[in-house]
Amino acid sequence: MATCRIAILIWLLRAARVWGHDTMPVPDYVFIQYHGQSSSSTLHDSLVKMWAAISAETGGRVTTTVHAENGKIGGGDPVALRMLIAGEIQFYTLMGGIIGTVVPVAEVQQLPFSFRSAAQAHKVMDGPIGRLIADEMVAKGMHLFPHGAFDNGMRQVASVARPITTPDDLAGMRIRVPPGQLIFDTFRALGAEPVIIPANQLYDGLSAGRVTAQENPLAVIEGFKLYDLLKFVSMTNHMWSGFNLMAHLPTWRRLPDDVRAVIERNVASHVRQQRLSQNALNSALRHDLVRRGLVFNDVEPGAFQARLGGVYSDWRRRLGTQCWSLLEAEVGTLG
Numbered sequence: 001m002a003t004c005r006i007a008i009l010i011w012l013l014r015a016a017r018v019w020g021h022d023t024m025p026v027p028d029y030v031f032i033q034y035h036g037q038s039s040s041s042t043l044h045d046s047l048v049k050m051w052a053a054i055s056a057e058t059g060g061r062v063t064t065t066v067h068a069e070n071g072k073i074g075g076g077d078p079v080a081l082r083m084l085i086a087g088e089i090q091f092y093t094l095m096g097g098i099i100g101t102v103v104p105v106a107e108v109q110q111l112p113f114s115f116r117s118a119a120q121a122h123k124v125m126d127g128p129i130g131r132l133i134a135d136e137m138v139a140k141g142m143h144l145f146p147h148g149a150f151d152n153g154m155r156q157v158a159s160v161a162r163p164i165t166t167p168d169d170l171a172g173m174r175i176r177v178p179p180g181q182l183i184f185d186t187f188r189a190l191g192a193e194p195v196i197i198p199a200n201q202l203y204d205g206l207s208a209g210r211v212t213a214q215e216n217p218l219a220v221i222e223g224f225k226l227y228d229l230l231k232f233v234s235m236t237n238h239m240w241s242g243f244n245l246m247a248h249l250p251t252w253r254r255l256p257d258d259v260r261a262v263i264e265r266n267v268a269s270h271v272r273q274q275r276l277s278q279n280a281l282n283s284a285l286r287h288d289l290v291r292r293g294l295v296f297n298d299v300e301p302g303a304f305q306a307r308l309g310g311v312y313s314d315w316r317r318r319l320g321t322q323c324w325s326l327l328e329a330e331v332g333t334l335g
Contacts, residue, residue: 076198093243097180148245153217164234
């Protein structure tokens with residue numbers, strides 16, 4: 001379907017030139033960019049601005065349409081990821097845990113309590129770990145942009161029923177998690193009952209009682225209006241997540257060097273700016289959400305980490321010695 005839309009758009013632009021309406025240049029490259037966040041997110045704003053800058057710098061040779069919430073497709077992120085691999089969309093941003101369903105080493109981004117802050121995670125992903133993930137993606141037909149991890153932020157547990165102060169408070173709690181085995185394993189080890197629901201169905205899942213909690217950065221609570229349903233926000237900072245910008249590899253390789261250079265330069269600059277914007281948003285939202293009636297509490301991580309020995313042991317094996325060593329070189333000993 002996405003491929004058909006591109007073909008139609010190109011035909012219409014060329015037809016306009018034939019019919020004499022040639023005030024706009026006909027692009028050489030017409031792309032579709034998906035992402036899973038709301039249209040009010042800093043990610044959406046940054047991607048729209050980034051592709052507008054790319055279009056301007058290439059003299060209109062590149063035209064890209066950005067679709068929030070993955071264009072509302074059924075199945076959410078996993079389906080959109082398959083579309084990227086198939087070339088039905090050409091650019092996509094996605095968190096590492098979901099990429100890990102195809103490229104297992106990408107799950108390292110969701111290792112619990114490995115990053116003390118979003119800034120530390122950015123440094124790690126811009127370094128050898130990011131390059132390792134990029135190398136592994138090639139075999140699956142994806143190109144990962146260097147310095148291309150847009151920020152989502154540190155993840156916090158928010159619930160309808162009760163605050164989380166110790167791991168025992170998670171016992172039996174049905175909590176929404178995104179696709180990805182590591183995050184599922186983490187909450188199961190903490191005693192919760194993780195339930196996978198696409199981000200744009202999370203509001204309905206909470207409203208219908210399928211889950212009574214979710215875990216996300218504060219910006220997601222704001223972007224999807226989850227403050228209507230949630231009551232307690234526990235600042236667990238249990239993991240970081242970002243939005244890795246990827247391209248369909250055959251499409252990327254077909255682009256001329258000058259176009260690729262423009263795209264890469266704009267990716268890096270807009271990622272830097274979005275990280276600042278997202279950090280400012282997440283920092284300000286605690287105050288704003290308290291005004292909306294949500295109750296916050298801070299959490300000491302030690303007791304939670306103590307429950308995750310089996311998770312660390314299993315994922316040290318699954319991620320491999322190279323990945324684990326590179327991560328520990330940046331963040332210290334884990335598990």
